[in-house]
Amino acid sequence: MNEIKQKAAAALTEKLTAVCAASGIPLNEDNMPAVGDMFEYPPDPKLGDLAFPCFKLAKLLRMAPPKIAAALADGLTVEGIAKIEVVGGYLNLFNDQTALAAATINTILAKGERYGANDEGVGKTVVLDYSSPNVAKPFHIGHLGTTVIGHSLKKLHAFCGYNCIGINHLGDWGTQFGKMIVAYKKWGKAEDIEAGGCDAMVELYVKFHEEAEKDPALNDEARAAFAALEHGEPEHLRLWKWFIEISLKEYERTYKQLGITFDSYNGESFYTDKMPAVVEELKEKNLMKIDDGASIIDLEAYNMPPCLILKRDGSTLYPTRDIAAALYRKNTYHFDKCIYVTSAGQSLHFAQWFKVLELMGYDWAKTELVHVPYGTVSIDGAKLSTRAGNVVLLRDLFTQAIEKVAAIMEEKNPNLENKAEVAESVGVGAIIFYYLSSGRIRDINFIMEDALSFEGSTGPYAQYTYARTCSILRKAKENGMTDIDAPADLTGITMDEEENALVKTLALFPEKVAQALREYEPSVITRYILDVCADFNRFYHDQQILTCEDEKVRSMRVKLTACTRYVLGTAFDLICIKKNEKI
Numbered sequence: 001m002n003e004i005k006q007k008a009a010a011a012l013t014e015k016l017t018a019v020c021a022a023s024g025i026p027l028n029e030d031n032m033p034a035v036g037d038m039f040e041y042p043p044d045p046k047l048g049d050l051a052f053p054c055f056k057l058a059k060l061l062r063m064a065p066p067k068i069a070a071a072l073a074d075g076l077t078v079e080g081i082a083k084i085e086v087v088g089g090y091l092n093l094f095n096d097q098t099a100l101a102a103a104t105i106n107t108i109l110a111k112g113e114r115y116g117a118n119d120e121g122v123g124k125t126v127v128l129d130y131s132s133p134n135v136a137k138p139f140h141i142g143h144l145g146t147t148v149i150g151h152s153l154k155k156l157h158a159f160c161g162y163n164c165i166g167i168n169h170l171g172d173w174g175t176q177f178g179k180m181i182v183a184y185k186k187w188g189k190a191e192d193i194e195a196g197g198c199d200a201m202v203e204l205y206v207k208f209h210e211e212a213e214k215d216p217a218l219n220d221e222a223r224a225a226f227a228a229l230e231h232g233e234p235e236h237l238r239l240w241k242w243f244i245e246i247s248l249k250e251y252e253r254t255y256k257q258l259g260i261t262f263d264s265y266n267g268e269s270f271y272t273d274k275m276p277a278v279v280e281e282l283k284e285k286n287l288m289k290i291d292d293g294a295s296i297i298d299l300e301a302y303n304m305p306p307c308l309i310l311k312r313d314g315s316t317l318y319p320t321r322d323i324a325a326a327l328y329r330k331n332t333y334h335f336d337k338c339i340y341v342t343s344a345g346q347s348l349h350f351a352q353w354f355k356v357l358e359l360m361g362y363d364w365a366k367t368e369l370v371h372v373p374y375g376t377v378s379i380d381g382a383k384l385s386t387r388a389g390n391v392v393l394l395r396d397l398f399t400q401a402i403e404k405v406a407a408i409m410e411e412k413n414p415n416l417e418n419k420a421e422v423a424e425s426v427g428v429g430a431i432i433f434y435y436l437s438s439g440r441i442r443d444i445n446f447i448m449e450d451a452l453s454f455e456g457s458t459g460p461y462a463q464y465t466y467a468r469t470c471s472i473l474r475k476a477k478e479n480g481m482t483d484i485d486a487p488a489d490l491t492g493i494t495m496d497e498e499e500n501a502l503v504k505t506l507a508l509f510p511e512k513v514a515q516a517l518r519e520y521e522p523s524v525i526t527r528y529i530l531d532v533c534a535d536f537n538r539f540y541h542d543q544q545i546l547t548c549e550d551e552k553v554r555s556m557r558v559k560l561t562a563c564t565r566y567v568l569g570t571a572f573d574l575i576c577i578k579k580n581e582k583i
């Protein structure tokens with residue numbers, strides 16, 4: 001909440017208390033309305049900058065909303081609010097624009113890169129499980145969602161004081177490794193895998209499936225190979241570790257481009273020795289049932305299919321490993337929240353095993369485990385699948401984006417230093433920005449042309465705007481301005497419409513951060529960046545900044561530019577986009 005809204009909330013609460021006292025209505029903790037949460041932003045500026053609807057108070061005050069509005073407005077003053085109007089059941093509050101500008105600019109300049117943060121997470125730990133690709137398969141565009149949404153949520157949490165643990169829960173265990181081992185031994189060559197990486201491993205995997213169609217006995221061989229791996233057969237173990245090593249080397253390149261690091265790479269295999277205890281506990285608590293030889297947990301009472309714990313051959317499954325992992329993480333990190341970012345296709349899986357933990361008596365599973373799902377991705381209208389050949393690899397997508405951006409930049413600014421580096425961050429940033437522009441649950445159709453355009457609602461456009469703020473500030477310094485970050489003195493200044501609009505948007509940042517965190521929704525930040533850019537560019541085109549004759553106004557405009565730079569910089573960081581001072 002910005003300062004003026006906070007003051008308005010306090011003044012209204014006080015007024016409300018007085019109105020209640022006058023009509024003999026006792027107020028206490030339970031019936032006290034949360035005034036600060038009731039404000040609305042009027043869609044039409046003619047209706048003010050902030051509105052307070054009184055409808056929800058009708059029951060408490062036993063009065064009609066327009067009467068309540070009139071009673072609350074009577075004699076009400078709020079520092080920073082120039083005018084209060086009653087319209088129907090609403091109080092419409094009009095900012096004292098200069099006061100809002102002074103408060104906003106000075107808060108941002110004082111807080112710098114911390115502006116927008118809150119401390120809701122101080123003293124709390126959150127574990128974030130994201131990216132988590134399945135080893136021996138390439139990193140394709142389907143992983144973009146979990147990787148960038150997950151990392152952005154990590155940044156948002158850290159920004160708000162949480163102690164964050166990012167875990168890459170690698171899919172490094174399961175019967176597919178039996179298949180890989182068999183396929184490799186029959187048809188694989190070490191040098192091909194070394195050179196071809198995940199692609200070469202997928203080829204082997206595909207070949208296994210083709211051959212197994214003709215010769216189903218191969219499936220038994222694969223099962224036996226996995227069982228041997230589970231029992232620690234040294235040659236199998238060696239191959240399995242090698243598959244992981246090759247895959248990780250490849251993933252690391254993508255993570256580096258995205259600027260992502262993890263605190264732990266403990267994947268599914270890490271829990272092998274922790275699962276027997278879980279299975280034992282489930283048995284002891286009488287939760288397991290044998291069904292056609294497999295061990296399951298019946299969830300019919302909760303309208304869900306059973307959760308599979310052990311296959312007929314006794315091998316563990318994906319949910320078993322997730323249950324073991326959640327218990328391990330709780331005991332290791334003592335988290336207050338554990339967040340899982342996966343495609344919406346896994347929603348049932350998470351609902352099932354969250355329920356199992358609850359049935360085991362772990363009450364925290366109800367409130368502390370959070371599944372954050374996201375929609376599917378297609379490119380230029382084509383659906384993607386791992387089986388068929390039309391997988392779009394993230395690295396190819398990035399390479400394509402970087403090349404196109406480099407070509408555009410070559411035209412626009414051929415003399416730029418460190419061109420390659422800038423093209424990489426703008427290109428990769430364009431993909432992230434485009435992806436994080438829509439709400440995460442929506443299915444996305446990726447249109448490359450749109451993502452990479454330097455105009456419109458894109459990453460490159462946002463990057464350009466940021467670089468523009470940097471360039472103005474550089475020049476202001478060259479011109480001898482030394483007090484850019486010092487508090488602004490706005491007395492006697494009347495702000496223009498464009499300046500007011502920009503100030504109003506900048507003042508919203510703390511609320512946007514809180515909303516993005518509450519809704520696990522990085523797109524709130526992405527869309528906000530576009531609002532800031534639109535307002536800043538209008539201001540930039542319509543006003544003289546460095547050439548303004550009036551020194552006081554010029555100084556205010558430079559400071560407003562500095563504020564924009566801080567907010568954009570922080571917001572970029574929150575959605576994992578690298579900043580560039582020059583493009």
Ligand code: ARG
Binds near residue numbers: 131132169170340341
């Ligand atoms: N490896 C899985 C996949 O690629 C995602 C794992 C998500 N995390 C988890 N704890 N289940 O689909």
